Amino acid sequence: MKLREVLQEHMITHLLQLCKHELELSELPEIFLLDDQPTTGHGTSFGEFTDNGIEVVTLGRHPMDVMRTLAHELVHWKQRTENMPMDGSDGSDTENQANAVAGIIMRKFGQQYPDYFVDTLP
Numbered sequence: 798m799k800l801r802e803v804l805q806e807h808m809i810t811h812l813l814q815l816c817k818h819e820l821e822l823s824e825l826p827e828i829f830l831l832d833d834q835p836t837t838g839h840g841t842s843f844g845e846f847t848d849n850g851i852e853v854v855t856l857g858r859h860p861m862d863v864m865r866t867l868a869h870e871l872v873h874w875k876q877r878t879e880n881m882p883m884d885g886s887d888g889s890d891t892e893n894q895a896n897a898v899a900g901i902i903m904r905k906f907g908q909q910y911p912d913y914f915v916d917t918l919p
């Protein structure tokens with residue numbers, strides 16, 4: 798396993814714990830990291846959820862972007878457990894809420910793990 802992958806695993810574990818707490822999720826979906834484009838379904842071009850879990854594209858992306866997408870999709874996951882109508886179009890209530898809540902989570906994530914925001918690449 799490459800160092801970058803190990804670091805990413807740690808970040809994801811911490812982010813999932815934070816999201817679970819912030820979103821009051823009783824259980825977490827499975828997370829699939831794709832070194833490729835996502836399949837079809839709800840979501841941006843970088844993330845989506847399926848009946849099996851959440852898919853996030855990691856290919857060529859900064860780890861913090863990956864985390865932000867993951868938080869965004871987890872908000873959608875939460876919305877779905879509350880039977881909110883799923884509308885993935887820009888400016889919809891579900892999208893606005895997902896962006897806003899993901900932003901709050903990422904700010905807390907940054908406060909708890911400031912080291913993650915230091916870009917170690919040369």
Ligand SMILES: [Zn+2]
Pocket residue numbers: 840841869873885891892895
């Ligand atoms: Zn969305």
